[in-house]
Amino acid sequence: MSTYRIQGATGEWEVVIGLEVHAQVTSNAKLFSGASTAFGAEPNTQVSLVDAAMPGMLPVPNRECIRQAVRTGMAIEAEINAWSRFDRKNYFYADLPQGYQISQLYHPLVGEGALHIEADEKAGIPQDKVIGIERIHVEQDAGKLMHDQHPTMSYVDLNRSGVALMEIVSKPDMRSPAEAGAYVRKLRSILRYVGSCDGNMEEGSMRADVNVSVRKPGEEFGTRTETKNVNSVRFVMQVIEYEANRQVDVLENGGTVDQETRLFDPNTGTTRTMRSKEDAHDYRYFPDPDLLPLELEDDFLEECRASLPELPDAKRKRYEEELGLTPYNARELTAEVETFARFETLLAATANGIGKPEKAVATQVANWALSVAPGVIKSLGEEANPAHATAEAQASILDMQAKGEISGGQAKEIFEIVLKTGRDPEEIAETEGLKQVSDTGAIEAAIDEILANNEDKVEQYKGGKDKLFGFFVGQTMKAMQGKANPAVVNQILKDKLG
Amino acid sequence: MTELTNLGVKAIRDGVAGGDFTAREVAEAFNAAVAEAAELNAFIVTTPDHALAAADATDAKRAKGEDLGTMGGVPIGMKDLFATRGVQTTAASHILEGFTPEYESTVSQNLWDAGAGMLGKLNLDQFAMGSSNETSYFGNVASPWKKQGTNAAMSPGGSSGGSSSAVAARIAPAATGTDTGGSIRQPAAFTGICGIKPTYGRCSRWGVVAFASSLDQAGPMARSVEDCAIMLEAMAGFDPKDATSLKMEVPAWEAGLSADLKGKTIGIPKEYRMDGTDEEILKSWEQGKEWLRDAGAEIVDISLPHTKYALPAYYIVAPAEASSNLARYDGVRYGLRDLPDGAGLQDMYAATRAAGFGDEVKRRILIGTYVLSAGFYDAYYTQAQKIRTLVAQDYEQAWGECDAILAPTTPTASFPLGSLDKDPLTMYLNDVYAVPASLAGLPAMSVPAMLNGEGLPLGLQIVGKPFDEQGVLNAGLAIQQRAGFEAQPEKWW
Structure with a gap:
């Protein structure tokens, strides 16, 4: 049980949070067209006839996008719906060429799943917690309006138009900003492990709609607000803090919370009304008649499952149980794809160099990877060339250290020289007299x-x-x-x- | 040269291949006929150079002894719903006036690949919405036929009214049509020509301006069943760019033609004897039964119990899809843009769409928007989809008793232009016999049966099992041979 409470004049309030995370699917081509999805291209250079909604153009589902969404669903232990369907969400906007977004309302590709967040006393998460996932559906992204190109007109860039998104909808299971932050971080980690989304929040590859309501503990859910397009973990937590406190103030002053869509202003850390329920669009969802229902064969599903990598929870468990790492080291090393990838490469190279099983050198390598090496790199600042920090060089240092040829201090000194010059560690040890005497x-x-x-x-x-x-x-x-x-x-x- | 314009697809193709005349001679003859026929208003734009270029290519191939293709040397009319590269494509709307696509629809490309050329882009009801060709922004199309003793301009049917008028007037040997709820069959029936809508998915919808995606199908319109078979074979085929395209080989329909119906059973749906159906239409239906019996078929009575719900369901499903399909015409990227002084985005949408769409299109967008809106969706759209399923089940049951179904194509013969345009509901009833097969996605054809007492053509409709275009064509051929329909409209244009 989260102990996070808002202290109001009338007593304690509990916060209820649900998140809808939009994650851009990693794929070369868009969801229903062959156009490229690369970030940062010149405006309107990655737009097919389909993306621009020219007359008579038709969507054809991109199998790779479907595959990535299915793999993501499998990674969160979700039910995969072998039969799903695309619906049209109709509304007019200049960044939406078709006049509708192809999405999945009635029959999503992925059903209920779960995501585990770990206890983190310091962050205010007293124990491990399972956050329910309601569904994942796939849909098209819209284009982008540019208001700063002309004094009286807005321009539109359709490069993003039609790019595949996964919308990952949680249940209202979170009870504190910390839990929501942990949820987004964990989700991002899983997406990056699976390779279905690069998780780059600055570039907009991942953004969240944050649903917040407050209630007196034990009472029914309150009315929620939805704050759109929040694009960092810190902002998600800020939105919750702000919204929860705002809602408590409203309620304690005798008001009612309006069910509405809100916008977050990162400069002030506040949210404001975007549109009220009365102004809510009637999206006139209906099944897209250009597309047949999506039916997934067993072979396809098996391939999706077989292609899943070891996921963060399993890897952490293995690091603890098989490599004998501390829970802290295991968690730190498995949080990011780059971290574990570097660690595993270095571990293999070191074990191989010394001729011992990985378990025998795992703690040494973990300490090196998590604290020693980052410390040296940090202390050197700009003098360090990270390209010189190859696995071979570091394994060679760890090898010498394990054999007793160099001390811990000498290992650091050698690594410093490696980082500055890219020279060979053994040669450095010899030339610079950085060797222990074992004679x-x-x-x-x-x-x-x-x-x-x-x-x-x-x-x-x-x-x-x-x-x-x-x-x-x-x-x-x-x-x-x-x-x-x-x-x-x-x-x-x-x-x-x- | 005028006699060349009396020839159909097969006769032209075989004549060009055999050296009886050149493809260029054919193209020139039809170009001239088209130029003379401006009064019909069948074409929105003419493309004589396209026809000549295709003809010259065919003649050059023949000189080199190369294969001329199944449509080699045949110039055709292209309904202006198909995107044609470099040639204005309007769907007969103001909102797309001047729109020239940089792409070619799959169906038109298939036809060019088969050796056909294009005489021009044919007029139609705006966005294929209409049954009389009176909703085009580019003016009504007149049928070449006149009611005996009158001079009133008659409707060529719709929405493929430019196609039916041109083929009946012999200013094109054949034309493409599209059929959403009868838009090939009804105009074919009104003008005494043949037209077939194949099984949904046979012809790619890629590059065809969408009306109602789950119903739209392209098909040929020509003066004989054989010509329809040849042209449909050229048009059809799996297209990976259309997710609803049928992944099936195109059968050799022309080679498979046979008017011998021995062993075949033809169903006569009792629900098609509706109030308001013309006595002469019912008579032609009786005659049709006789012809098919004569061709060896057994005639049985069948029941399609949900027939009366089909038209109301169609007028929910089709406008619903249309209201969404036409959202893209917003003045932002192409086509008409009406930007009043000081207008914002919403004002631009409103002004552009108010100016760019005709009344019938607006009417259907309003209906479609209404039936999809929150609170009405289940009562209309969901119910209509259920009816659609029931209509399809009616046919599945019927296939247990028969191989094809014979019915009238329309409840009446053609009517004078302007006589129904204030009465949309009566207008919609024109498609009452055509719509059920559209809802079920079945192949269906209209073939001319006879002239009525006023000298206007009447058509008979054959509906077949899914993918059995051959069965439909063969039954059509049997009727054609026995009907001996040779009547031609008198040239007045």
């Missing part, structure tokens, strides 16, 4: 000298003053200019001190 002869000689010069302390140690062991280690390391292998130093000291 027992040299270490033994140094220790003998130290013990001889500190006979009093040796006596004290033997008399039971165990703490002095550290003193001897320190002296030895100093004598060896920090390059002695600490394990070897410890061992020889132990032997000599009895």
Whole structure:
């Protein structure tokens, strides 16, 4: 149970949140035409006759878009509807060439599913929670109006017109901004794992309509508002904060919340009315007569399932159980596709280089990937060339470290040089003298000298003053200019001190 | 040269192939006939150069001994609902006046690929909405026929009225039509020619200005069943650009023609004896039964119990789809734009569509918008879809008892232009016999049977099983051979 409450004059209020996330499907071509979907092209250069709704043009479903939506549905454990249908949502706007959007109202492609968010005490999520998913349907995106090109006219860019979107509709299961934030992050992570959406919120590949209502705990749902087109996790959370507080104020001042569509202003962090229920469009949905019902064969569904990668929850579990990573490391490493991909490449290269199973080096590699390497990169700032941070180079450093040839400190120093110059780590270790001495002869000689010069302390140690062991280690390391292998130093000291 | 214009598709094709005359001679003859016939107003634009270029290409192929194609050397009329590259395509509307597509509809391309050429773009009811060809922005089309003893201009039927008028007047050997609720069959019946609407999905809708997507089908209009078979074969075929296109081979309909109906059973639906049907129409229907019996068919009575609901259902489904299909004509990207001073987007929409659409189109957009709106959807659209299913089931039941169905094409013969244009409901009744087959997506054909007492043609309709265009054509051929319909309108234009 979320403990997030709005403290009002009349007591505590609970927030109820549902999200409709629009995710652009990763595909080369649009949902019903062959035009390209690449971002950032010159206006109106990626528009087919179908996208411009020329007379007599017809939509033909793009199988890859359907496949991506089905795979997404499978990734959220949802029911896949082998029979679904496209409907027309009719309204006039200059960015909508057909005068209708092809969507799925009555029979969506994907039915009910679920998404798991993890407990995060710090963020205010006391325990793991399952957020229900109502449906996923596929639909066309609209074009874009440009109001800054001409003093009295608006221009329209149809590059986005007809691009495939998945609308992922949650149930009203979230109870705090933190839960909503975690939901969007988790959904984004899954979409990126599956490869069905690049999750790029700045470019508009993912945006959310945020439904918020408030109620006294235990009472019926209140009237909700829908805030459209919110394009970052932070903004989603801001919208909820603002809307929940606004609604509580309205209710506590004796007013009623209007069911309406609102707009978010990121500059002020506030929302304002876009249109009220009275002005709501009558979209006159009806089945698109240009398209036959979408019937998916078993082979197609099996291929979709077989092509799914290991998903975040399963991967996290495997990292903990099979690689022996801490829950924290496992969660951090599996949050983003790039992070786990880098980790797994480095892990394989390191295990392979050392000739040990992955499990044996996993913790070392995880620490390196999550804290050591990012720390070094950060400290170097612009001096670092990230292109030099190859898996081979890092595996080579980790290999030397695992073999005891270099210390942790030397590993960092070598990595710094790699980042600046791209030189080979082993060569750096040799040339720059960044290697530990594991030669027992040299270490033994140094220790003998130290013990001889500190006979009093040796006596004290033997008399039971165990703490002095550290003193001897320190002296030895100093004598060896920090390059002695600490394990070897410890061992020889132990032997000599009895 | 005038005699060349008396020839049909098969005769021209075979004559050109055999060297009896050149394709150019044919094209020139028809171009001249078209130029003389401005009074019919059958064409919105003429394209004599297109016809000549196609003819020259055919003649050149023949000189090289190459295959001329199944329509080689045949110039045709193209209903102005088909997009033709570089040639104005208007759907007989003001809103698309001057619109010249950069693409060619699949059906017209198929015809050019088969060796046909284009005489021009044929007039029609605006956006194919109408049964008399009186809703065109470019003026009424007159039928070449006159009622005996009168001089009133008669309706060529609609919406393919330019097509029917041109073919009946012999200014085109054949023409394309489209049929949503009878728009090929009714004008064919009114003008004493043949026309077939194939099974829904046979002809691609790609590049055809949409009226009601779930009903629209292209088909040929010509003066004989053979010519229809040849031309339909050229027009039809699977098209990956149309998601409702049938993924089936096109049968060799011309080669499969046979008027021998032995072993075939023809159903006579009892529900088609409706009030308001002309006595002479009923007589022609009786005669049709005799002809088919004579061709070897067994005649049986059948029942299509939901027939009377078909027309009301059609006038919900078709306008509903049309109201959405025509939303794209908004003045933003192409076609007419009416932008009054200081107008915003909504004002521009309103002004453009008010000026660009005719009354009948507006009427249907209003009906369609109404039946789809919240609160009325279930009472109208959902009910109409249920009726559509029931009508289709009627036919499925009937196929247990017969191979094809014989019925009148229309309840009356042609009427004078202007006599019904104030009475849309009576006008809609023209399609009462045609609409059920459209709702069920079935192949259906009209063939001329006889002239009525006033000298106007009457047609008979054959409806077939899904994909059985051959059965329809064969029954049509049997009627054609026995009817011996040779009447021609007297030239007055």
